[in-house]
Amino acid sequence: MPDPGRPDVGNTAVRWDRVADGVLRVTLERPPANALGKPIIEGLAAALDELDAAGNVITVVTSAIPGFFAAGADIKHMSGVDAESFLAYGNELRGVLDRLAAPNRVTIAAIDGLALGGGLELAMACTLRIAGAGARLGLPEARLGLIPGAGGTQRLPRLVGRGRALDIMLTARQVPAPEAHAIGLVDRLVADGQAEQEALKLAAELRRLSQPALHAVIRTVDAAFDLPLSAGFAYEVAQEQELFESGEAKEGLAAFLEKRPPKFV
Template sequence: MSGENTAVMWSQDGPILHIVLNRPPANALGPVITEGLHAALDFADASAPKVLLVSSGLPGFFAAGADIKHMTNIDAASFKAYGDTLRSGLARLAAHPALSVAAIDGLALGGGLELAMACTMRVAGAQSKLGLPEVKLGLIPGAGGTQRLPRLVGRGAALDIMLTGRQLTADEALRIGLIDRIAEAGDAVAAARQLADELCGASAPAQRAVTRTVDAAFDMSIDDGLRYEVDQIQALFEDGEATEGLRAFVEKRRPNFT
């Protein structure tokens, strides 16, 4: 199953839905790409994949950022509408029941990095550069960057990246936790697909519970978080796939997870 608009293509292979950004010259996140992202997520809502893989069809670019040319030709109301459409697309991606993996091979800047951070995990090629340069334009990251980056790398590193607008190498991004795996240059999509395959081998309800519980750690006290953890594991035992997983372990067979 597959589909496309003029700047985004998607195809599903079993439990993995691959979304490819393809708007030359640099995948600027203008209205055409944001509309395409929403269309791909509509498809994902209907087809219920286990993992979303997000990559680029353009060599050297994941996404270079927001569409600056578009922003210079719109008024304040249109600027807000443009931002709202982009933000809602990234919010849908971040909240989607499927896990998501961004494959970064090249530049991921501004809105492009914000798109990658909306994914559950990130794999980057060794030559990739990542950054949030909005302060150099008199702006701040406005599609979740000020909120998601500190949760990934901590306050100090996030301020360093956003206040300077500098670009990070893949090695530094891996070291501080901005990306999760690094691949040889040109191999990020293959490495991200391998990660997606690994993720497909586990229980989806358990994976979603892991994500919810880890995210709760940023908003709850340790005591409340521990109680929430108990609620999650109890729910998995009563209503999730824990019974199948435990039985399969005892019977020395592969579990039949959804």
């Protein structure tokens, strides 16, 4: 439940509230389907400003629209603009998703219903994805004569591999949640209507851990896709050494030896 001392804030399309110490819920609420137009882009940017100011916060991105996480980009807007405005709109969306995907934050997408096009790109920009059993995910841009242009062609292969990513994008099909879970597009599969609850539970668990360590895990895993193996090993060593010298490793090791919970920031 939201903290009664901290009411929801945001714009008309995105609101956020602190549901627990160190856990922020960001809720998309733009009927009828959470199209990722200017209102949601601006709302997400404002929510990210809040995250940056809050520091070590685990974030859950969810939806208040039944049947939809987010159905995609704002097609009506895209169809009525010129080339320059089309590029500007795409850059705004890409900028927000890139900020969301930064390795210095942990975010969890709670997907119940449809996550299509830009909606799936939003979910893939999050660190983890939890989906209800009836959710459906896809990148149908080929039906519009376009490609997934907000990171979809790059993030999807890193999650599911080249062949599966091509199958999903070339066919423009909707992937049922059980299949999405089996191929690694979704990290946890829960009963319908339970994605947000499970995401908030996981967020609370993660917040009790060392945030610098979690961020270092994300950075080193991401490096595995970009660096040769030997360079990846070297980067891993550097990250671990940094945690030992200036992170929270000393507190974690001391707490283990003293048989007490660690006091992480």
